[in-house]
Structures are given as structure tokens and as C-alpha cells.
Amino acid sequence: VHLHPQLNILDVKQDMLKAITELQPFEISRYLPVSGVQSLVDSAVASCLLPLFDSPQSMPSLVERWQRLRPVDPVTLESISDQKAFDTVKEALMGLENYGYVLVEG
Template sequence: MKSVLKPEGIIRTNLHSFYERSNLFRAQSLFKRIGLMDGNPGELEIKLARDTMKALRNEVLPTLVPITLDSIRAACLLPLWDGSQSVISLVERWQQIQPVDPVTLEPIHRQMAFDQVKKILKTLDSFLYVILERSEKN
């Protein structure tokens, strides 16, 4: 450093503890996983990162407590491991996995399945286990 520093030069450093920067490290990890930091970020990557950060709600505190799902709910959400899914496709899957109400033995109607899937997704979204996005209307 001495070879590149002018005799009257100043070295400025910015020291932070790991705990102070943990949220930044989490954000960087997310952006790496979704491919925004594969190379030198361009305008598109910067815009996507900003839009993502703006979309996050302030009241969401990351949780270290895992959310448990019963086997029916987990099976309904399995396609999310392969990629984005529409809510309608998850509702249809719910109706295939659980076609009847276990208490009344009556068929699960589409609206009832939709309400159940919506409730699960809202819970998972509030803890950032899934990220919900609105689809473009045609």
C-alpha cells in the first residue's frame, strides 16, 4: 500500500461487524442465487435488485424458526421447486391431492381449494419462503 499511497495521502476504511452487515450479506446471497451477480452488474441487474428491495415489506423480520407443513400442503407446493407456478395450477394440484373434505367427505370446490392455497402462500410469503408476484393481465 505504501508504494501506491502519496506521502500526504489518506487511507479511508469502513469497518463493519458481520452482524451489522448480515442483512446486506443475505441480500447479496439472494441476488447471487437468482443470477444478478454472475458478472459485473449492468443496468438491468441493478434495476431488478432495486425493484426487489423496494418490493420487500419493512414489517417482515426474517425468521430462524422453520415453518412446518403437513404432507398435503407440502405436496401441493412441490412444483415450486421446479420454478414459478401460477396460483391456478397450485389450486388444481390441491384438488387432485385432496379431492374431498376429510371431515364432511364432500368434494373440495375450486373456491375452497383457492382459499387454502392462498392462505398457505400468504403465510410463506410473509416469511420470504416464497416470493409472490402479480401476473400481467392480458
């Protein structure tokens, strides 16, 4: 998984870090307007994507990061299964990929 090259700049990373720290959604479409629609990324998903600023990441590494960020279900407080974590990250990436914010290989 790669971050779109136009997003992989210091200003974007700093604004994303601010959104994460303040638990606010990150307006990714501000930096790469592709659909004419505002696109927001939840602060937890943004936190999961942070390693993409340093290098491409494998799906398993992003899933592992998600499990560290969200180890339990917020409603039941039960541990998140590997499959549930995978599905959550996959769904988030598919939405971001549809607008070209991330590039997913193979």
C-alpha cells in the first residue's frame, strides 16, 4: 500500500498529526481534490496510515497497526479478531483507493 505521491509531503503529514492528536477527522480531499466532494478520514484510520509517509506498507503491517490502535471492540470491549481487523483496514483502504488517495498493489 502506497500513499499518493501528492499527499506524501510534510504539510499533509503535519496536518494529519494534528487531526490525530486532537481526535478530529482529517480532510484528505483538501490536499488532493478528486471528486469535488469533501473526503474525511477518521483519526484512528489516519493514525493507521501514518507509516505510509515513511514507506509503502504491507496489508499485514497495517492490520497489525490497527490491532494496536483498536485492540477491542468499542461497544462490547471484546478483543478484535484478526479477521475483523483485516476487514476494517481493507474497507478503509478500498474507500481511499477509490479516490486515489492510496495505491494498493496486487
